[in-house]
Amino acid sequence: MSIQRHFIGWNTPVTTAVRHYLIPGTITQSVDLGDTLIVVPTRQASRRLRETLAAHCAASNAALLSAEVVLPAAFFRAPPLADQRDCSALLTQAVWAEVVHNSVPSDFATLFPPSGLERDYAWAGQTGETLQKLRATLADGGYTIHRVVEQFSDTLEELERWKELAEAECRTLNRIEALGFKDTTLRKIEQAEAPALPEGITRIIVASVPDPSLLMIRALEALEKSYAIDILVAAPATQSERFDTWGRPKPELWQSQPIDIPDAETAIVLVGTPKSQADRAIRTIAEASPQFGPGDIAIGVPDRTVIPFIETALTEQGLPVFDPSEKNISEHPIFGALDGFISLYTTRTYSALRNLIRHPDVLSYLKAEGFQTHTLLTALDEFQGEHLPLRLDDVLKHLNAPTPTPHTPQSTPHTPTPPSDLSKAIAAICNLVARFDTLKPAKATQTLLQALYKKRMISSKNPDDQAFSAAADTISEIIRELAESESALASTDTPTTLRLLRQRLAEQTYHADREDSLIDLEGWLELPWNNAPFLIATGMNEGRVPDGRLSDMLLPDSLRQKLGLRNDAGRLARDAYLMTLMIETRRESGKTVFIVGKTSAAGDPLKPSRLLFRCSQEELPARAKALFAPVEEREPHHASTVSFKLSPLAPLGNTPLSEKITKLSVTAFRSYLACPFRFYLNTVLKMRSLDDSKREMDALDFGTMMHTALQKMGESGMWKHENKDELADFLISKAETTLTHRFSSPPPLPVQIAMDAARQRLRHAARVQVDITREGWDVVRTEEKYEMTIAGLPIRGTIDRIDQHRDTGAFRIIDYKTSDREATPIAAHLSSCREETPEFSKVDLNGKPKRWIDLQLPLYQRLLQANSILSGEAELAYFNLPKAVMQTGIYTWDTWTAALAESAYACAEAIVEQINNGIFWPPAPRVDYDDFETLFPGAPEDCFESLPISHEARREQT
Numbered sequence: 001m002s003i004q005r006h007f008i009g010w011n012t013p014v015t016t017a018v019r020h021y022l023i024p025g026t027i028t029q030s031v032d033l034g035d036t037l038i039v040v041p042t043r044q045a046s047r048r049l050r051e052t053l054a055a056h057c058a059a060s061n062a063a064l065l066s067a068e069v070v071l072p073a074a075f076f077r078a079p080p081l082a083d084q085r086d087c088s089a090l091l092t093q094a095v096w097a098e099v100v101h102n103s104v105p106s107d108f109a110t111l112f113p114p115s116g117l118e119r120d121y122a123w124a125g126q127t128g129e130t131l132q133k134l135r136a137t138l139a140d141g142g143y144t145i146h147r148v149v150e151q152f153s154d155t156l157e158e159l160e161r162w163k164e165l166a167e168a169e170c171r172t173l174n175r176i177e178a179l180g181f182k183d184t185t186l187r188k189i190e191q192a193e194a195p196a197l198p199e200g201i202t203r204i205i206v207a208s209v210p211d212p213s214l215l216m217i218r219a220l221e222a223l224e225k226s227y228a229i230d231i232l233v234a235a236p237a238t239q240s241e242r243f244d245t246w247g248r249p250k251p252e253l254w255q256s257q258p259i260d261i262p263d264a265e266t267a268i269v270l271v272g273t274p275k276s277q278a279d280r281a282i283r284t285i286a287e288a289s290p291q292f293g294p295g296d297i298a299i300g301v302p303d304r305t306v307i308p309f310i311e312t313a314l315t316e317q318g319l320p321v322f323d324p325s326e327k328n329i330s331e332h333p334i335f336g337a338l339d340g341f342i343s344l345y346t347t348r349t350y351s352a353l354r355n356l357i358r359h360p361d362v363l364s365y366l367k368a369e370g371f372q373t374h375t376l377l378t379a380l381d382e383f384q385g386e387h388l389p390l391r392l393d394d395v396l397k398h399l400n401a402p403t404p405t406p407h408t409p410q411s412t413p414h415t416p417t418p419p420s421d422l423s424k425a426i427a428a429i430c431n432l433v434a435r436f437d438t439l440k441p442a443k444a445t446q447t448l449l450q451a452l453y454k455k456r457m458i459s460s461k462n463p464d465d466q467a468f469s470a471a472a473d474t475i476s477e478i479i480r481e482l483a484e485s486e487s488a489l490a491s492t493d494t495p496t497t498l499r500l501l502r503q504r505l506a507e508q509t510y511h512a513d514r515e516d517s518l519i520d521l522e523g524w525l526e527l528p529w530n531n532a533p534f535l536i537a538t539g540m541n542e543g544r545v546p547d548g549r550l551s552d553m554l555l556p557d558s559l560r561q562k563l564g565l566r567n568d569a570g571r572l573a574r575d576a577y578l579m580t581l582m583i584e585t586r587r588e589s590g591k592t593v594f595i596v597g598k599t600s601a602a603g604d605p606l607k608p609s610r611l612l613f614r615c616s617q618e619e620l621p622a623r624a625k626a627l628f629a630p631v632e633e634r635e636p637h638h639a640s641t642v643s644f645k646l647s648p649l650a651p652l653g654n655t656p657l658s659e660k661i662t663k664l665s666v667t668a669f670r671s672y673l674a675c676p677f678r679f680y681l682n683t684v685l686k687m688r689s690l691d692d693s694k695r696e697m698d699a700l701d702f703g704t705m706m707h708t709a710l711q712k713m714g715e716s717g718m719w720k721h722e723n724k725d726e727l728a729d730f731l732i733s734k735a736e737t738t739l740t741h742r743f744s745s746p747p748p749l750p751v752q753i754a755m756d757a758a759r760q761r762l763r764h765a766a767r768v769q770v771d772i773t774r775e776g777w778d779v780v781r782t783e784e785k786y787e788m789t790i791a792g793l794p795i796r797g798t799i800d801r802i803d804q805h806r807d808t809g810a811f812r813i814i815d816y817k818t819s820d821r822e823a824t825p826i827a828a829h830l831s832s833c834r835e836e837t838p839e840f841s842k843v844d845l846n847g848k849p850k851r852w853i854d855l856q857l858p859l860y861q862r863l864l865q866a867n868s869i870l871s872g873e874a875e876l877a878y879f880n881l882p883k884a885v886m887q888t889g890i891y892t893w894d895t896w897t898a899a900l901a902e903s904a905y906a907c908a909e910a911i912v913e914q915i916n917n918g919i920f921w922p923p924a925p926r927v928d929y930d931d932f933e934t935l936f937p938g939a940p941e942d943c944f945e946s947l948p949i950s951h952e953a954r955r956e957q958t
Contacts (some may be wrong), residue, residue, distance in 0.1 A: 001226070002224065002229070002386050003220065003224055003229045003230075003231065003245060004228075004229070004230055004231065005230075005231045005233055005240070005243070005245065005524055006021065006230055006231065006233065006658070007233050007235055007236055007237040007239070007240060008020070008021055008232050008233065008234055008235075009234070009235070009236050010206075010234050010235050010236060010580075010581050010584040010585050010599055011583050011584065011585070011587075011588060012530040012585065013530070014208050014234045014528045014581070014585065014631045015045075015048050015049055015052045015529050015530075016052065016362065016531060017204075017234060017386065017707070018049060018208065018230075018232060019052050019056055019324045021052055021205075021232060022036070022038070022053065022205070023053065023056060023057070023416045024171075026060070027056070027057060027060040028060075028062075028852075029052070029058075029062060030062050030063040030064070030065050031053075031057050031062060031063070031064050031065065032065040032066055032513060033053075033064070033065075033066060033067040033068070033199060034065065034066040034067075034068065034200055035200055035202045035203065036067075036068065036199060036201070036202075036203050036204075037068050037070060037074075037198070037201045037203070037204045037205070037206055038067065038068060038069045038070070038206055039070055039072060039074070039204065039205065039206045039207060039208050039209060040067050040069060040070075040071065040073070040203050040208070040529075041072070041208070041209045041211075041525055042071070042211070042523075042525050042526055042529075043071065043324075043326075043511070044149070044324045044520075044522060044526040044529065044891070045207075045526060045529040046069045046071065046523075046533075047324075048529045048530070049069055049207070049529070050067060050069055052531075053067055055821055057199070060184060065135065066196065067584060068149070068201070072209065072212060072213065073194055073531040075191070075195050075215075075216055075219040075220075076188045076191050076192050076195075076219070077191065077192070077507065078187045078188070078191040079196065080220050081182055084180065084181065084182045084392060085180065085181050085182065085484070086181065086182055086184050087092065087176045087179075087181035087183055088184075088481040088482075088484060088503065089481070089491065089504060089507075090478065090481050090482055090485055090504040090797055091176075091179075091181065091430055091485035091488055092132060092172075092176065092183070092378065093125065093129060093132065093432040093500055093504065094488075094489055094492060094497075095128075095172055095175050095176055095179070095499050096124075096127075096128025096129070096131060096132050096191075097121060097124045097125040097127075097128045097166060097500070097598050098124075098126075098132075098175065098492075099172050099175060100124040100127050100128050100168070100202075101119070101120075101121055101124035103168075103171075108167070109160050109163075109164075109169070110158075110160045110161045110164050111164040111165060111168070112127070120587055121496055124501070125499065125500065125503065129503065129556075131165065131168060132166035132168075132469065133794075134165070134554050134555065135169065135185050136185060137143070137555060138555075138563070138565070139185050139189055139215065140213040140214060140215050140566065141215060141563050141564050141565045142189050142192060142193070142212040142215045142218050142908040143189075143563060144169065144185070144186065144189070145162070145165045145166045145168075145169040146166045146170065147168060147771060148162065148163050148166075148252055148563065149163060149165075149166045149241050151796055152562065152563070154324045155562065156559075157559075159406070159900075162455075165554075171262050173186070174874065176845065177631065178487075178545055179488040181214060181488070182448065182805070184189050188215075190454075190743070191219075191240075191790075192215045192216070192218055192219040192222070193218060193219075193222060193907070194222060195219045195222055195223055196452065197223070199261065199398070201227065202227065202228065202497075203227055203228040203229070203230065203442045204220070204223065204228070204230070205227045205229075205232060205404045206220070206229070206230070206232065206246070207228045207232045208232055208245065208247070208528065208529075208957065209247065209283070210247065210248060210249060210574045210577055210578065211248060211566060211570060211574045212246055212247075212248065212573070213565075213566065214563075217246055220246070222570075224430055224780075231245070231246060231247045232410055232428070234528065234581055235577075235581070241253070242254065242257075244883065246787045247575040248570070248573075248574075249570075249574055249576070249577040250573065251569040251570055251572070251573040251623075252574035254576045254577055255569070255572065255573065255835055256614070257549070257576055257580070257613060257614065258363045258575065258614050258615060258616065259579055259580050259583065259614040259615070260583070260585060260615075261592070261612075261615075262583070262591075262592070264615065264619070264623065265626075266685050267591075267592060267593050267594060268540075268593075268612060268623070268626070269284075269593065269594070269595045270596045270598060270608070270626065270629060270631060271594065271595060271596070271597060271631060272597070272598045272599055272626055272631040273597065273598075273599055273600075273601065274305055274306045274309045274597060274600070274601045275309045275313075276597070276631075277306050277309065277538045277539065277595050277597050277667075278306065278309035278310045278313035278314075280298060280315075280540075281310060281313065281536050281538060281595060282314070282596055283316060284536055284593055285297060285317075285536070288534055288591065290532040290579050290866075291591075292532075292533065292591070294319055294518040294519060295518060295526075295532075296517075296532050296533050296534050297518075297519055297532055297534050297535075297536065298520070298522065298527060298530040298534065298535045298536070299321075299519055299520070299521055299522070299533035299535075299536050299537075300521075300522055300523070300524060300527045300535065300536065300537035300538060300539075300540065300837065301323075301521045301522065301523065301538055301539060302523060302524040302537070302540075302544040302545050302547075303537075303538065303541060303544040303597070303598065304325070304523075305539075305540025305601050306538050306597070307323055307521055309601075310521055310538065311521070314519060316523070316942070317697060319518050319519055320370065320517040320518055320519075321518070321519045321520070321521055322517035322519070322521070323512075323519050323520075323521045323817075324519075324520055324522060324526070325511075325522075325523055326509035326511055327467070327509060327510055327511070327512060328387065328506075328508070328509055329471060329474055329475065329505055329506065329508040329509060329510060330506045331507070332451045332467065332468075332471040332510070333359070333360060333361050334449070334453075334468070334471050334472060334475060335471070335505055335506070335792055336359055336361075337356075337359050337361045337362055337452060337474070338356055338445065338448075338449065338475070339354065339502055340352065340356035340359050340362070340500050340506070340580065341433055341448060342498045342499070342501070343355070343356070343485060344356050344392065344429075344433055345433050345436050345495065345498065346495040346499065347497060348382070348392040348393065349390065349392065349879065350389040350390055350392065350394065350395060350682050351390060352831070353383070353390075353392055353395060353426070353429070354363075354380070354692055354748070356852075357376070357377070357380060357425070358377070358427075358738075361452060361453070363377075364453070364456075364928065365452050365453075365455075366425055366429075367415065367449075368427065368455045369425075369435070371421060371424075371425050372421070374420060375421065375669075376422060376425050376877075378690060379420070379422040380422060380692065381483050381690035381691055381692050382690065383395070383398070383399070383422060384692040384694060384744065385690070385692070385694045387450075387742060387743055387744070388694065388695070388696070388697075388744075388745055388747075388748050388750075388751060389744060390748055391744065392430075393425060393744075394743075394744035396430075397744070398422035398427070399420065399426060420633040428955075429555070432448050432451060432452070433507070435447055435448050435575055436448075436494055436602075437494070437577055438485055440483075441478050441482060441494055441498055441501065442480075442482040442486055443483070445482070445498075445501065446479050448477075449472075450474070453472075455775040456468075458913075459958075462515075463512070464511045466512060467510070467512050468802075470510040470511060470512060470513070471510045473510070474508050474509070474510045475505060475508075478501070478504055478505050478508060478722060479501075482497075482501055483502070483503075485774045488552075498571070500944075513950065514718055514846070521588075524544075524545060524547070524575070526576070526670045527582055528578055528582055528585070532589030532590075533586055533589055533591070534590055534591050535586060535590070535591070535592045535593070536591070536593045536595065537582070537592070537594050537595065538595045538597075539595070539597060540594045540595060540596045540597075540606040540609045540611075540612060541596060541597055541607060541608060541609055542606070542608065542609055543606075543612060543689060544609070545575055545579070545609045545611060546568075546571050546572045546574075546575040546576075546609070546611065547571055548567055549738065550566055550567060550571060551567075551568065553895075557569075562621075565847045572610075575611060575800065576611055576614065579611050579696075579783075585828060593610050594612065596608045596609070596612065596627060598631050608627040608628075612627060613627075632906055634944065645942070645944055645945045645946070646935065646943060646944050647678070647944075647945050648681070648685075648944050648945065648947045649947075650816075655843055655869055661683065661684070661793065661915055661916075662793075662794070662797075662913070663793070663794045664793055664794070664795055664796070664915070665795075665796055665798060666795060666796070666797035666855070666859045666860065666863070667797075667856060668683060668906060669856070669859065669907075669911055670791045670853065670855070670856070670857040670914065671683070672911050672915070673841055673851075673852060673853055673854065673855075673907075673911070674853070674924060674927045674928075675923050675924035676761060676914065676919065676920045676921065676923070676924075677920050677922070677923035677924075677926050677940060677944070677947060678923065678930070678932055679920060680878075680920035680933075680947065681932055681935075682931070684920070686932065687932070689931060689932075689934070691798075695747055695748075695750060696750030696751065696753075696754065697750065697751055697754045698747070698822065698827065699818075701754075702754055702757075702758070703816075703819075704738075705735050705738050705754075705758060706735065706758060706761065706762070706818045706881060707740065707783075707800065707818075708734060708735070708738050708814055708831065709731045709734040709735040709738070709758075710731065710761060710800070710801075710816055711767065711800075712731075712734040713727070713730065713731055713734075713769070713873060714779045714783070714914070715746065715782055715783075716730075716784030716800055718730050719769055719773060720778075721770070722770055722773065722774070722775060723770075724763075724766045724767045724769075727766040727769060727770065727942060728762055728763040728766035728767075730764075730766075731762040731763075731765065731766055732758070732759050732763075735755065735758050735759075735762060736755065739751060739755055760871045760885050761881045761882075761883075761885055762881075763885075764881070764885040764886070764888040765881050765888060766878075767841045767888070768879075768888050768889050768890065772803075772890060774806075776805050776806045776807050776932065777803040777804070777806075777812065778803060778804055778805075778806055779801060779802075780803065780804045781799070781801070781802040781804050781869075782800070782801045782802075783798060783799075783800060783801075784798065784909070785797070785798045786798075786799065786863040786864065786866075786867050786869075787863070787864035787867075788862065788863055788867070788906055790909055790912045791909055791912045791913055792916070793915070795859065795863070795912075796909075797856075797859060797860055799813060799815075799860050799863070799865050800814055800815050800816045800879075801813075801815075801816070801879070801900065802814070802864070802869075810874075810875060811864075811870055811874040811875065812874060812875040812876075812879050812890075813860050813861060813862070813864070813874050813875070813876050813877065814901070815855060815856065815857060815878055816878075816879045816881065817878045817880050817882075818881050818882075819882065820882060820883040821881045821943065822878060822884070822887045822891065823879065823891070823893050824883070824893075825857055825876050825877065825878055825891065825892070825893035825896075826893055826895060828853075828854055828878070829853060829854045829855070829856070829857065829858070829904075830843065830845060830850045830851070830852065830853065831851055832850065832851045832852045833849045834849070834891075836922075836924065836925070837851045837902065839889070840906070840907055840910030841907050842912075843900065843903040843904075843907070845895075845897075845900075850928070852903075852907045853903060855904050855907060855908050857876040858900070858904035858908075859904070859908060860919060861873070861874050861876065862901075862905055862908075873896070873901070875888050875892055875893075875896075876893040876896050877891060877892040877893065878890070878891045920947055921946060921947040922940075922941065922946075923940035923941065923944070925939065925940065
């Protein structure tokens with residue numbers, strides 16, 4: 001037997017040319033290719049060739065009985081061992097991690113020089129993975145690390161490092177053998193050196209595989225004596241000297257081979273972003289529509305980041321697309337869910353819990369278990385904002401949820417109380433996680449996923465379900481791999497085993513079944529096998545075409561060339577040949593367009609592919625100028641507008657829109673004065689923003705803590721204390737108690753910082769309190785609630801504190817203020833008038849027009865009068881506790897008069913009348929500290945439909 005090259009030309013598509021070679025002439029009977037092993041470069045090439053062969057036979061009313069189309073890896077698949085088991089990739093990773101972790105620094109002083117990094121198990125796992133990848137790369141050339149040292153010791157640079165690599169490999173192989181397994185990398189090399197083909201095969205056809213590995217070549221050399229081997233090269237015979245025996249482009253002859261692009265001025269297109277590439281592809285298709293239909297188009301995407309933009313653009317044009325490439329398991333929701341459970345188990349952090357609960361599949365599981373997911377997420381956001389938990393145990397402490405037995409003991413015991421829906425949901429998740437403590441990792445993982453997806457219904461017609469099944473099958477295979485390795489992993493703890501499982505899964509891919517699509521989005525290696533006459537290749541940028549550099553710190557390109565491994569020169573030659581092939585197969589009756597991006601989706605600059613500069617010296621300046629020219633994007637940049645208005649109404653019965661507000665707090669008047677519409681959103685519709693991005697105490701939290709401490713001072717009588725240090729210690733202890741109850745122990749660092757600030761402010765508050773007590777002011781009431789009625793509407797308020805002077809009997813109404821800056825009562829209640837200021841909120845102050853912006857202190861006085869606590873006027877004051885602690889003190893409203901009191905009350909009556917009549921319009925153009933700013937990308941009137949001005953009108957409109 002012998003190895004023969006056959007040049008099948010490049011004036012017809014590769015798939016058609018290979019079919020001509022396999023089935024020449026007219027078909028008169030069924031075709032049986034069962035004796036032929038056909039090797040193609042990719043899975044997509046295999047599918048296209050099988051379809052072409054079957055379609056050709058069917059056109060002649062003949063049958064294709066069999067056709068064995070395989071990928072190059074078929075030569076390395078070893079049959080099962082009779083007396084040993086193959087060492088799985090997961091177990092191999094574990095052994096590598098063990099060998100590296102158990103070594104002492106002197107074992108591999110050159111390989112792992114001192115770096116200051118902690119050499120923990122995680123580092124060992126990552127290092128072991130790197131070394132195993134080195135072994136896998138060397139295996140493509142038929143080498144082990146030991147064999148490289150043995151054969152190339154005279155020429156190897158850094159020989160000592162290679163010797164240590166060989167020693168690490170030797171220890172790993174010995175450990176694998178001691179566990180009763182066989183190393184799969186060695187098995188791959190052994191199989192290639194003595195390959196066994198399926199029974200009945202008499203010939204091998206290598207169909208346009210432009211870069212076979214050295215190991216594949218060795219396998220073919222071993223088979224040469226027993227089988228006829230034909231190497232099909234998609235090129236004319238006149239190009240034969242440019243290819244070696246195995247059909248590989250010779251680097252030295254393709255390094256500067258010109259690539260003749262027909263109509264290069266229009267066939268090479270420079271655009272900006274990936275979206276621009278997609279838009280340009282659509283334009284190109286539209287411009288060519290008189291000549292080419294959707295079925296005549298091939299789109300190449302060597303840069304996978306362009307795929308989402310191409311998919312969206314084509315789908316919007318009614319052209320369904322299919323991405324035939326392998327999908328990474330890490331992008332599938334099943335992996336995301338499992339990764340979330342593993343993260344929660346191994347880290348026990350709140351962030352892991354939060355991410356897990358928000359996973360769509362976990363929410364679907366909780367919904368199937370009877371939980372209201374919207375309510376659940378709201379409760380979680382509220383809980384996070386209230387307690388700022390850092391760890392799962394912090395959550396369980398505050399919720400009193402049942403605690404599963406963790407792999408580390410819980411530090412904070414607690415007394416169970418009846419669980420809320422949130423605590424029940426977290427308990428349900430913890431029960432799933434607890435399987436890792438009660439079952440072996442493989443069984444725990446399997447049963448956890450079964451429980452999570454037990455109610456998921458699968459339809460074979462649904463593309464998402466097809467992808468789900470494919471991903472689930474891949475994950476099941478890895479779980480089985482873990483189960484087979486568990487006896488050897490008995491000394492490895494569960495968290496480490498789960499990290500190995502996650503690492504192994506992240507390396508996996510799955511294949512989605514072909515959908516009902518018109519256009520495939522194919523990678524660079526698949527494009528030559530596409531018969532479509534019109535090719536659009538996007539992403540023609542350096543690093544994509546030619547592919548990224550192969551060299552790394554362990555295997556530099558010079559060493560790759562020495563070992564005969566795939567290298568940068570060979571990769572460049574391959575891609576130059578493939579580009580030429582794509583052009584030539586369409587030169588006579590097709591068209592090829594190359595689209596170059598100037599920036600990535602992230603805005604990073606991109607270089608044009610060097611292959612686009614393979615032109616004559618005369619053309620080069622113009623082409624370089626064109627490829628580095630500025631890009632004028634055609635996308636219009638209009639000012640942002642609101643595409644539709646929101647309706648402020650909700651269905652009657654869902655919210656109390658048809659009823660008057662039944663009660664109102666004193667502090668709510670400030671909200672109405674600021675903006676009646678925002679008051680409506682907050683008070684009537686109960687709208688508020690929630691998220692779990694809060695990482696520290698906000699102003700309200702800080703103020704509540706300070707108020708609590710000051711309230712305890714008033715209730716306990718400690719305000720009488722004349723020793724400011726002891727009073728300060730009392731206040732600080734009450735604030736710390738509040739924090740201890742609310743947050744974890746120790747509290748998060750931002751909370752500790754806030755507490756430090758509180759200590760400073762409270763010490764100065766104690767100083768001021770001692771001073772005013774000496775001045776004769778006694779605390780007579782603290783944090784008391786009062787109620788009165790205005791125009792039939794109950795008005796309620798809680799007054800922080802009421803002082804009375806021992807000598808004069810005068811009353812002082814005090815409100816605590818813990819804002820960063822000092823505040824005065826007059827500035828907090830009155831401001832300058834605006835054009836839109838309603839008449840009812842205007843007031844004359846010493847001849848100057850002002851407007852009420854708050855009615856808190858005046859209404860506090862009215863509450864006391866209505867409840868017979870106060871018969872006349874009281875002194876209104878703020879007890880300021882600002883960041884500038886030297887400004888701590890009592891700030892009174894010295895210009896307060898009975899006339900202002902009457903004006904404030906009249907303003908309150910007008911507001912109540914407005915509210916009773918359902919008037920919450922028009923909105924203010926802007927407010928300070930707007931909680932609803934995300935709802936107003938423009939003027940409020942442009943974002944919302946006008947709100948009817950009465951309950952009756954709302955009833956009619958609803």
